[in-house]
Amino acid sequence: MDKVTCQIFDVDYVMANGKPIVRVFGKQKDGKTICLMFNGFLPYFYLYSVKEENYERAKKALQSAFPYLKFEIVERYLPIGYGSKKKVLKIIGADPSKIPDIRAQAEAFGTAYEADVLFKYRFMADYHLRGMTWIEAEVKPFKTETVKCQSYEAVSFKNIDVQENAPLKYLSLDIECISDEDRVPDPKNDPIIIISLAFYPKYRDKDQIILIAKKAGLKNERVMECENEEDMLQKFIDIVNTYDPDIIVGYNINNFDAPYIIERMDVLGLPKDFGRSSKSVLMRKLQQTSMTTIVGRVIADPYEILKSDPVVRFKRYDLNTIAKALLNDTKIDIGGAREIKQLWESDIKKLIEYAGKDAVLALRLVTEKHLLDKYFELAKISGLLLQDTFGVQTQHHEFNILSEFVKDGFIMPCRPKVPHTGDAELKGAIVFEPEVGLHNEGCTLVLDFTSLYPSLIITFNICPTTLLLDNSVQDYYEAPNKAKFVKQEVREGIIPRILKRLIDARAKIKKAMKSAKDEETLRLLDAQQNALKIMANSMYGYMGYGRSRLFVMPIANAITAYGRENIQKTKKLVEDKYPVKVIYGDTDSVFVKTKITDLDAAEQLGEEIADFVSDNLPGVLNLKFEKIFRSFLILSKKRYAGWSFEKVDGKWKDKIVMKGIETVRRDWCDLVGKTMKEVLSTILKEADIQKAAKQFRNVAQGLAEGKVPLEDLTVVKGITKPLSAYDGVQPHVELAKKILERNPAFGNIVGARIGYVIIKGNALISKRAEDPEYVKKYNLEIDADYYIQNQLLPPIERIFEVCGISAAELLEGSKQKSLLDMF
DNA sequence: TAATGGTAGGGGAGGAAAGTGTACCCATAT
DNA sequence: TATTGATATGGGTACACATTCCTCCCCTAC
Incomplete structure (x- = not known):
């Protein structure tokens, strides 16, 4: 029998003769796409009832409604609570789409398990297949018209260990539409005039190819001139099918371009045939967003990817800002809908340049900035298909845990219809009351626990499957909240096991990174370790999430309770043993103040403390010496700055670290950020508070003289919900209302980040928030007093106050007295 | 398909609530 | 229709103004 190897890219199913055929779309090493058809796998779920006689009743009732159903009594472990296997009824169906109906009737006789697992994932879990991993399949030749790539009939699958990714093809697109000036383009009426592809x-x-919906006679070889919109869309479909991309990219493609194209195709009656299967494109409109699925291809939206990254944050996410920041390139600037219409009629060349550039920038973000690397690895680790990795973390864990459950004979609960709430609240972590002020007499050591919550889960075997609900076992851990978990010797929990694997794998990769030579390998490894970290760290969040399948409040509370106990113990251990003081700590970290001024000596003590604490705590809990603050300024809980020293390749490297304060917050204007950075650096590095005060006064002076550019005064805040849902009055919300009034074609405002400046006047601040562009256009006057009193002064004052300088002193000096008089 | 891991915590803005100061009237004591 | 010395004191009320507290919201730390 023939064998083929490929990387799993997409999975779906089609119905044939009333039974499903699973289709696995795979990528081969040379980039070729193949489709493996698998016959004979049927959808099923479990029903559990304490009363076994219910199974017979259920069978009878279901059989009459669905005569084709098959039943088996099997033994499985229930997921929550330590116990032995129970008899459960396995109900085997035929058409996956009918499962919800069957489940609904079955639930009259017991509790359904795994009844809401998507069929493709049901199949993948049972056959141990994971997204983006490589398999070797035994195949027979197979002919079909239903897919557009080479297909085989698969007989069996085997996982193989290949780290690399198959070469993928990327198509980036951007559309332009034409609409009346004052509204959002509506696919029901407004045609697409340009489709730009890269x-x-x-x-x-x-x-690059730019399709335009008219004959303009440009003789530009990048431009394909079409008869009309219909012709253009047809040519677009042809190009997609000929080029056959794996990934379709576009900036905000998920919420604009893709649904728009599909709705236009519907309006014009064109077949939406550009996936890897015949009837293959599906678009769902949800309340705020829409979602497009293209069989065999993956839609990747750099806008959504960047926006959801918690590590790299931007003030705004418009393509221009992002391109400037990441690619050092700019978008071509034209105005709004009005200009598009004008250019379409008068200056089509410029419009083409504009449209062309957007598609290229979106593509470059993905290919040059490697935005997808993380998701390739997340797919491999969680087992999800690439297209589903962009979504929420819950899905990653659900499939990952399901896969493990299947192997060990556990069954997974259905997703709760309403969020679980326990009797008690989920209590979080401890934040130590900080010793506010500037600490620069001796070094402050920073130590933290590596992956605290995962470590606790592993150490105390915390898992729904080990939760002890009776007195059947004596060997257990009792958490501070009284929850009990059987020890590893009795049964190792599934979740601890998953976490252990994630952490071990990450340690291995981090080691490999140290000896990695070329950039390509290093990048791959870094993406791998990052994905592992994300998975491990978000497990606790999943377990404390009310809609999680495995939510049990005492378990979530046990984790945090252990965490609180652990950090308290750590503080005590350190302070009892060493002549030091813990001056701050948050969740998993301690900030240890010493009298040591020498870096190497401080490092030595740091390592010693780390070892001592790790040795005196149970299990895999590991306190790590992180860095030294030569000077450390703490303002309040979660807000501090320090001059940090870390050893890199045997050499001390210093930098200013800032947490929580205005410099790292996106809802303060740049002027504040810049000034604070300058002042903090002076205080931390030179300990010259008078100089810092002078620096501040210079800035205030510049502001009073109107020398600060508008960009530095712009405050940016996100709109998080529909404007009508806001109860209070807020600057950015009020401005958003104004913007929508002025430009009804603005589009969806939820999720937008609004930049504003405060102009002079007597009204509420919120009513004086104005669009910087508008201010420029109408030459409005900035409220310098607001910027001094409400932006600059409060954060600066907070810093100086803990250093022992009052606001009055800060503003001292003849110039400054008059400065305040000026307003 | 339906929803979009967790809690702790700071701080701005607005507005309600509670406090302060003042003017005025009135009653009472001297 | 009629009260009706002057002054000090205190209570009550209305109102303006300043402060405090609370809520909503955003964003961050971990």
Whole structure:
């Protein structure tokens, strides 16, 4: 029998003769796409009832409604609570889409398990297949018209260990529509006039094609002139099918371009045939967002990817800001809908340049900034298909845990219809009351626990499957909240096991990174370790999430309770043993103040403390010496700055670290951020508070003289919900209302980040928030007093106050007295 | 398909609530 | 229709103004 190897890219199913055929779309090493058809797997779920006689009743009732059903009594472990296997009824169906109906009737006789697992994932879990991993399949030749790539009939699958990714093809797109000036383009009426495409790798020696919906006679070889919109969309479909991309990219494609194109195709009656299967494109509109699925291809939206990254944050996420920041390139600037219409009629060349650039920038973000690396690895680790990795963390854990459950004979609860709430609240972590002020007489050591919550889960075997609900076992851990978990010797929990694997794998990769030579390998490894970290660290969040399948309040509370106990113990251990003081700590960290001024000596003590504490705590709990603050300024809980020293390759490297304060917050204007950075650096590095005060006065002076550019005064805040849902009055919300009034074509405002400046006047601040562009256009006057009193002064004052300088002293000096008089 | 891991915590803005100061009237004591 | 010395004191009320507290919201730390 023939064998083929491929990387799993997409999975779905089609119905044939009343039974499903699973289709596995795979990528081969040379980039070729194949489809493996698998016959004979049927959808099923479990029903559990304490009363076994219910199974017979259920069978009878279900059989009459669904005569084709098959039943088996099997033994499985229930997921929550330590116990032995129970008899459960396995109900085997035929058409996956009918399972919800069957479940609904079955639930009259017991509790359904795994009845809401998508069929493709049901199949993948049972056959141990994971997204983006490599398999070897035994195959027979197979002919079908239903897919557009080479297909085989698969007989069996085997996992193989390959780290690399198959080469993928990327198509980036951006559309332009034409609409009346004052509203959002509506796919029901407003045509698409341009579809701009960019390719990686090249398509027929071109890296770009711009389709336009009229004959303009441009003689530009990048431009494909079409008869009309319908012709253009048809050509677009042809190009997609010929180029056959794996990934379709676009900036905000998920919420604009993709649904728009599909709705236009519906309006014009064109077949939406650009997936890897015949009837293959599906678009769902949800309340705020829409979602497009294209069989065999993956839609990647750099806008959504960047926006959801908690590590790299931007003040705004418009393509121009992002391109400038990440690619050092800019978008071509034209105005709004009005200009598009004008250019379409008068200056189509400029419009083409504009549209062309957007598609290229979106593509470059993905290919040059490697935005997808993380998701490739997340897919491999969680087992999800690539297209589902962009979504929420819950899904990653659900499939990952399901896979493990299947192996060990556990069954997974259905997703709760309403969020679980326990009797008690989920109590979080401890934040130590900080010793506010500037600490620069001796070094402050920072130590923290590596992956605290995962470590606790592993150490105390915390898992729904080990939760002890009776007195059947004597060997257990009792958490501070009284929850009990059987020890590892009795049964190792599934979740601790998963976490252990994630942590071990990460340690291995981090080691490999140290000896990695080329950049490509290093990047791959870094993406791997990052994905592992994300998975491990978010497990606790999943367990404390009310809609999680495995939510049990005492378990979530046990984790945090252990965490609180642990950090208290740590503080005590350190202070009892060493002549030091813990001056701050948050969740998993301690900030240890010493009298040592020498870096190397401080490091030595740090390592010693770390070892001592780790040795005196149970299990895999590991306190790590992180860095030294030569000077450390703490303002309040979660707000501090320090001059940090870390050893890199045997050499001390210093930098200013800032947490929580205005410099790292996106809802303060840049002027504040810049000034604070300058002042903090002076205080921390030079301990010259008078100089710092002078620096502040200079800035205030500049502000009073109107020398500060508008960009530095712009405050940016996000709109998090529909404007009508706001109860209070807030600057950015009030401005958003104004913007929508002025430009009804603005589009969806939820999720937008609004930049504003405060102009002079007597009204509420909120009513004086104005769009910087508008201020420029109408030459409005900035309220310098607001910027001094409400932006600059409060944060600066807070810093100086803990250093022992009052506001009055800060503003001292003849110039400054008059400065305040000026307003 | 339906929803979009967790809690702790700071701080701005607005507005309600509670406090302060003042003017005025009135009653009472001297 | 009629009260009706002057002054000090205190209570009550209305109102303006300043402060405090609370809520909503955003964003961050971990």
